[in-house]
Amino acid sequence: MILKGERQTDFAYHAVYRYMINLISEVGTDARVKLPSLRQLSRRLNVSISTVQYAYSLLEKEGRIYSVAKSGYYAWPVPTPSAGCPGGDLLERLYAGTRRPGMLVLSVDEPALLVSLDTPLLQLERVLVRQYPRHLQPWSQPCGVWELRAALAARYTSSPTRCWQADDVYIGADLRGVLEILIEVLDLKGAAIVVESPCDWSILRLLQEAGVGVIEWPGNTHGNLDLAAFEQVLLTESVRLVMLSSRVSLPSGSIMSSRERLQVARLLEQHGCWLLENDTYGELGFEPPEAALRDLVNPERLMVFSSFEKVLGPEAPYGYLLSRHLSAKLQRQFLLREFRLSSIRQRALAQLYQSGRVDLHVQQLRRLLSEQAAVMSRRIDEHLGEWANYRMPVAGATFWLVSREAVDMRQVFQYMLGRRVVIAPGELFSVSGLYQQNLRLSHTFDGQHNLDLALNELAQALKQAQIA
Incomplete structure (x- = not known):
C-alpha cells in the first residue's frame, strides 16, 4: 500500500486510519495484539511518522487501541457476541460497547462534536x-x-x-x-x-x-x-x-x-x-x-x-x-x-x-454547549426526573447524574448495552470505589438515534437495578 501520491497530509491520515481499521478487524483474537510502531508503519505505508501519529491518536480516542509506555500500541480485542457479558474490566467493556455498530454512545466527552475548527x-x-x-x-x-x-x-x-x-x-x-x-x-x-x-x-x-x-x-x-x-x-x-x-x-x-x-x-x-x-x-x-x-x-x-x-x-x-x-x-x-x-x-x-479565530470559535462553542445543555436538561427532567438527580452544568459537554435510590450501576450499564446505548458509570471516575450511584451522560452526539427512547430505557434500567 503506497500513499505517497496523496497530495495532503489529511488525506494520507484518513487512508492510514482505514488501513488500521482493517488490520485490527483481521486480528480475530481475544488476546491483546501489538500493533506496528509509528516508525514501522511509516516505512510500510511510505508516509510521514506524523501522519501515522494522527491516525493512531484518533484510533486511541475511539477506544480501538491503547498505548503502553515504552512498549507501543495494542489493539483492544474485537467485540464478539460474548463481549456483552457482565464480567471483565468495566472500562474495557465500555470501549468494546462504543465499537459495536449502531450504538448510541452517551459516554463520551467531546465538546467539539458541536462545532470544530477542523x-x-x-x-x-x-x-x-x-x-x-x-x-x-x-x-x-x-x-x-x-x-x-x-x-x-x-x-x-x-x-x-x-x-x-x-x-x-x-x-x-x-x-x-x-x-x-x-x-x-x-x-x-x-x-x-x-x-x-x-x-x-x-x-x-x-x-x-x-x-x-x-x-x-x-x-x-x-x-x-x-x-x-x-x-x-x-x-x-x-x-x-x-x-x-x-x-x-x-x-x-x-x-x-x-x-x-x-x-x-x-x-x-x-x-x-x-x-x-x-x-x-x-x-x-x-x-x-x-x-x-x-x-x-x-x-x-x-x-x-x-x-x-x-x-x-x-x-x-x-x-x-x-x-x-x-x-x-x-x-x-x-x-x-x-x-x-x-x-x-x-x-x-x-x-x-x-x-483571533480561536477566540471567535470558543465563543460560538460556549453558546452551543449552553443551548444543548438546556435541551438535554428538559429531556432528563421529563424521562429521568423520578429516578435521578443532577445539578445543572455550567460548563462542558456532559451531565453528572446520581440515582435517587441505591442501584447496581453495573447492572444499569449492562442493561443499556443490551439496548445499544453506552453510558459511563460513575465508578470509572475514581480509584477508590467512589461514585457507585453516579453516571455521566453526554449532551453532544449525532442525531441518528432516538434520545427520548434511550432515556426511557435508562429510567427502566434504574428502576430494575434498585438494591433492596
Missing part, C-alpha cells in the same frame, strides 16, 4: 504547504515549533509577573504522552499526589499504571469543595503536588467559586505545595471565564497542562505543558520520545490563535 485548520494547512515546501521544514522540533509555543505562551500570560515564554511551552503528540513525560521528569512513581475527584478516567488509569499514589479530593455532600478535608490531607500526608482544574471541574460540570479558588491558593502557599493545573476544559464554561487558579497561586510552584482537541477538534490532537522549571530534563525527555509532529499543522494552529 476545516479552517486543514484549509490553512494547505496554504502553508505551498509556503513551506517539505525540504525546507525542520526535521525535528522535539518540543514543538516556535510559532505555536509562542502563541500559547502569549495566551497564558496575564501580567508582567505571571508571564510565559515560548521556551516554557512543550508540545507532544497527545495529552497522554505529555503526562507520561511529566510523571517521569517529576519522578512521581510511589509519590503521593492529590487529585480533584471525580477525575477523568484516562488520567486516573495513567497515574495508576505509573505507580503514582493518588489521594482523591471529592466534594462534600452539597457538591462543593471540602476545604477542611483538603487542608487535613496537606497536614497529614507527604504530598508531592496537587492536580486541580483551572476553572471547570468535569465530569460534574461545575466551576470553583472565586472564594474557593482564593482559599485553595492560600492553602497551597501555606503548605508549600506545587500545583499541576489541568486546563483541558478551562475555556468551556458557558459564561465568560473568571480568573483561573493559576493566576492566584505562586507562579514559582506552578505547571499547567492541556490539549487542543476538546476545544478545536480531532485534527488538533496535541497535548502541551507549560513549565518554567526542569527545562533540561523536560527537553531531554521530549527529545527521547521523538515526537515527529507536523510543523505545518502546528504553524496552522499558531495562525488560528494569532488571528
Whole structure:
C-alpha cells in the first residue's frame, strides 16, 4: 500500500486510519495484539511518522487501541457476541460497547462534536504547504515549533509577573504522552499526589499504571469543595503536588467559586505545595471565564497542562505543558520520545490563535454547549426526573447524574448495552470505589438515534437495578 501520491497530509491520515481499521478487524483474537510502531508503519505505508501519529491518536480516542509506555500500541480485542457479558474490566467493556455498530454512545466527552475548527485548520494547512515546501521544514522540533509555543505562551500570560515564554511551552503528540513525560521528569512513581475527584478516567488509569499514589479530593455532600478535608490531607500526608482544574471541574460540570479558588491558593502557599493545573476544559464554561487558579497561586510552584482537541477538534490532537522549571530534563525527555509532529499543522494552529479565530470559535462553542445543555436538561427532567438527580452544568459537554435510590450501576450499564446505548458509570471516575450511584451522560452526539427512547430505557434500567 503506497500513499505517497496523496497530495495532503489529511488525506494520507484518513487512508492510514482505514488501513488500521482493517488490520485490527483481521486480528480475530481475544488476546491483546501489538500493533506496528509509528516508525514501522511509516516505512510500510511510505508516509510521514506524523501522519501515522494522527491516525493512531484518533484510533486511541475511539477506544480501538491503547498505548503502553515504552512498549507501543495494542489493539483492544474485537467485540464478539460474548463481549456483552457482565464480567471483565468495566472500562474495557465500555470501549468494546462504543465499537459495536449502531450504538448510541452517551459516554463520551467531546465538546467539539458541536462545532470544530477542523476545516479552517486543514484549509490553512494547505496554504502553508505551498509556503513551506517539505525540504525546507525542520526535521525535528522535539518540543514543538516556535510559532505555536509562542502563541500559547502569549495566551497564558496575564501580567508582567505571571508571564510565559515560548521556551516554557512543550508540545507532544497527545495529552497522554505529555503526562507520561511529566510523571517521569517529576519522578512521581510511589509519590503521593492529590487529585480533584471525580477525575477523568484516562488520567486516573495513567497515574495508576505509573505507580503514582493518588489521594482523591471529592466534594462534600452539597457538591462543593471540602476545604477542611483538603487542608487535613496537606497536614497529614507527604504530598508531592496537587492536580486541580483551572476553572471547570468535569465530569460534574461545575466551576470553583472565586472564594474557593482564593482559599485553595492560600492553602497551597501555606503548605508549600506545587500545583499541576489541568486546563483541558478551562475555556468551556458557558459564561465568560473568571480568573483561573493559576493566576492566584505562586507562579514559582506552578505547571499547567492541556490539549487542543476538546476545544478545536480531532485534527488538533496535541497535548502541551507549560513549565518554567526542569527545562533540561523536560527537553531531554521530549527529545527521547521523538515526537515527529507536523510543523505545518502546528504553524496552522499558531495562525488560528494569532488571528483571533480561536477566540471567535470558543465563543460560538460556549453558546452551543449552553443551548444543548438546556435541551438535554428538559429531556432528563421529563424521562429521568423520578429516578435521578443532577445539578445543572455550567460548563462542558456532559451531565453528572446520581440515582435517587441505591442501584447496581453495573447492572444499569449492562442493561443499556443490551439496548445499544453506552453510558459511563460513575465508578470509572475514581480509584477508590467512589461514585457507585453516579453516571455521566453526554449532551453532544449525532442525531441518528432516538434520545427520548434511550432515556426511557435508562429510567427502566434504574428502576430494575434498585438494591433492596
